Amino acid sequence: MFSSEERKNDPMALHHDLLIEMGRVELAMETQSSEADPLRKQRLELRLAKLQDAVRRLSA
Numbered sequence: 534m535f536s537s538e539e540r541k542n543d544p545m546a547l548h549h550d551l552l553i554e555m556g557r558v559e560l561a562m563e564t565q566s567s568e569a570d571p572l573r574k575q576r577l578e579l580r581l582a583k584l585q586d587a588v589r590r591l592s593a
Contacts, residue, residue, distance in 0.1 A: 548591055555584045 541547065558581045565574060 544591060548588065551584055551588050551591070555581060555588070558584065 558577055562574070562577050562581070565577075
């Protein structure tokens with residue numbers, strides 16, 4: 534197995550980790566009720582945008 538430091542230096546492992554985290558955030562967004570805290574929704578949207586940006590930069 535990789536250490537956390539080795540994973541940070543492996544682009545494929547980092548890409549994989551980012552995709553998994555994006556899935557978690559998307560699931561959290563989907564499972565929110567319509568009366569959910571707007572601040573929580575905003576934080577999740579911001580987190581997803583940052584993850585998507587990181588994947589784009591990694592792929593470039």
